[in-house]
Amino acid sequence: EKIIRLMPDDVRKKLYPEGEITHTSSSELMEKQKDERIFCHRCYNLLYYNRVTSDTWQESLTTDKSILSFLKKKDDAIIVTVVDIFDFPGSLLEDLDILIGTDKQNILVANKMDLLPNDVNETRIKRWLYEKCKKFGLTNISDIFLISAKKNWKVQELAQTMSTIRSGFDDIYLIGKTNVGKSELINSFLRCMVVDGWRHKVTSSPIPGTTMGMLGLPLTLFKETFGVNPKGFHFPQTCRHLFDTPGIINENQLINLLTEEELKITIPQKYIKPLTFALTPGKTIFLEGLGRIDYVEGQKPIRTTVFSRLKPHITSIRRADEICQSMAVGDQTFLQPPIFSSKRKEFPAMIKGVKKYAMKGIPGTMSIKDVVFSGVGWISLGGMFDKAVIDIWSPNGIGIYIRDKPL
Ligand code: GDP
Structure with missing residues (x-):
C-alpha cells in the first residue's frame, strides 16, 4: 500500500492494473521507470527524506546470520552490535566470536532505553550485558552504550567514540537482528549531525567481497561534526563508510x-x-x-x-x-x-x-x-x-x- 500510494495515479494503473502490489527491487524499479521517477517506498524515503525505513532490507532479510561472515576477513573493520534492551538476550546475535572473529573492536549498543524506568542503575545494566554477551559468544566488547535512538539519547556520545577509535582508515559496520532499531539509529545519526545546515546523504554502495549493496553513511560526517581526525587523514576522496548490514530475522521473536x-x-x-x-x-x-x-x-x-x-x-x-x-x-x-x-x-x-x-x-x-x-x-x-x-x-x-x- 505504501509503495502504491507514493506513485502518480497514471503510473500506478500501468504498473498495477489490478491494484496488486508486488515489490520490485529498488534498482530494477528505478531503472525501469527512470523517466517517470517512480520509487519504491524505501528508495523514496532515502532520496527525498534521507531517511532509512525498516523495510530497507526487505529483499535481503535473512534468518541466516552467515551473511555477516564476510566481516571475518575484514581486519580493518569496527563492529557496532545493536541489541534491544527490551528484548535481551533474545535480540543478541549469538556466537559472534565465531562468525566475525575476535580481532575486531566491538562496540555494544543497547537501544530503547527510553522504555525502562529512568532510575535504572546503568553501571549494573552494563555489567549484566557484558556477562550475558560473554555467555552468548561475544567476548571482545570494547565499550557499551545505553541509548535511545528514538529520543537521540547518547547517540552523539556513541558517534564520538566511533569516530575516536577508528584509525581513519576503518569502515564501521552496524550489525543486529531485525527490530533492534538499526534503522532508527541511522536516522538518529542523521538527525544529530547536521553540518552547516547541510545533511549528509545515505547512499547505497556495494561492499567489496560481498554481493550485498549496503547503505553507507560517509564517515566524514563524524569528523565534521566532532572535529576528530586522529591521524590527520583527509577523508573526502577516499572516504570510509558506516555501513548498515541486513537485519538478521529473529525467528524466536513472538x-x-x-x-x-x-x-x-x-x-x-x-x-x-x-x-x-x-x-x-x-x-x-x-x-x-x-x-x-x-x-x-x-x-x-x-x-x-x-x-x-x-x-x-x-x-x-x-x-x-x-x-x-x-x-x-x-x-x-x-x-x-x-x-x-x-x-x-x-x-x-x-x-x-x-x-x-x-x-x-x-x-x-x-x-x-x-x-x-x-x-x-x-x-x-x-x-x-x-x-x-x-x-x-x-x-x-x-x-x-x-x-x-x-x-
Ligand atoms: P530495525 O529492524 O533494526 O531497522 O528496527 P527499526 O529501526 O525499524 O525499529 C523497530 C521498532 O522499534 C520500530 O517500531 C521503532 O519505532 C522501534 N524503536 C527503534 N528505536 C527505538 C527506541 O530507541 N525507543 C523505542 N521506544 N522504540 C524504538
Whole structure:
C-alpha cells in the first residue's frame, strides 16, 4: 500500500492494473521507470527524506546470520552490535566470536532505553550485558552504550567514540537482528549531525567481497561534526563508510507472528509503567494471548510485576486451559492478540515452552527472576522460592527466556 500510494495515479494503473502490489527491487524499479521517477517506498524515503525505513532490507532479510561472515576477513573493520534492551538476550546475535572473529573492536549498543524506568542503575545494566554477551559468544566488547535512538539519547556520545577509535582508515559496520532499531539509529545519526545546515546523504554502495549493496553513511560526517581526525587523514576522496548490514530475522521473536494491526497494540513505543499483582498457587497470568505463566506448585504468593504494553489477566489454571483450547481452534477470546478474522483463522497454539521450572533461590531470602517473552515484554517474579514451580507458555513455545539477574 505504501509503495502504491507514493506513485502518480497514471503510473500506478500501468504498473498495477489490478491494484496488486508486488515489490520490485529498488534498482530494477528505478531503472525501469527512470523517466517517470517512480520509487519504491524505501528508495523514496532515502532520496527525498534521507531517511532509512525498516523495510530497507526487505529483499535481503535473512534468518541466516552467515551473511555477516564476510566481516571475518575484514581486519580493518569496527563492529557496532545493536541489541534491544527490551528484548535481551533474545535480540543478541549469538556466537559472534565465531562468525566475525575476535580481532575486531566491538562496540555494544543497547537501544530503547527510553522504555525502562529512568532510575535504572546503568553501571549494573552494563555489567549484566557484558556477562550475558560473554555467555552468548561475544567476548571482545570494547565499550557499551545505553541509548535511545528514538529520543537521540547518547547517540552523539556513541558517534564520538566511533569516530575516536577508528584509525581513519576503518569502515564501521552496524550489525543486529531485525527490530533492534538499526534503522532508527541511522536516522538518529542523521538527525544529530547536521553540518552547516547541510545533511549528509545515505547512499547505497556495494561492499567489496560481498554481493550485498549496503547503505553507507560517509564517515566524514563524524569528523565534521566532532572535529576528530586522529591521524590527520583527509577523508573526502577516499572516504570510509558506516555501513548498515541486513537485519538478521529473529525467528524466536513472538512479534514475527503478528499482523500490522496487532503490532500496533503490542510494540512498546514509550516508557512502560510496571503493574504488580500477587500470583497464588493454582493461578495463571496471561500476557494477552502471547504469554502465559502457571504457578503450578508452591505455598507463598509470588509478587508478579509486568513490563509490557499488553494487558495481563489472572485466572485459574483450569480456566486458562479452556481459553487456550478455544484459541487453538481459532475462536476469538478476550485475549488480543491474536485477533482472528476471515484473513487470519489460525494462530500457533499456546504450548509449554518451559515445563516445571523450579524457581530456585537462597532459602529464606527474596529472589527475583524475569520471564521474557521476546519482543513483547517480561514478567518479573519475586518471592521466597523455596518450592515454587512454574510452567511457561507461548505460541509454539517460542521466544521464552529466563533472566536470573533481573534488569
Ligand atoms: P530495525 O529492524 O533494526 O531497522 O528496527 P527499526 O529501526 O525499524 O525499529 C523497530 C521498532 O522499534 C520500530 O517500531 C521503532 O519505532 C522501534 N524503536 C527503534 N528505536 C527505538 C527506541 O530507541 N525507543 C523505542 N521506544 N522504540 C524504538
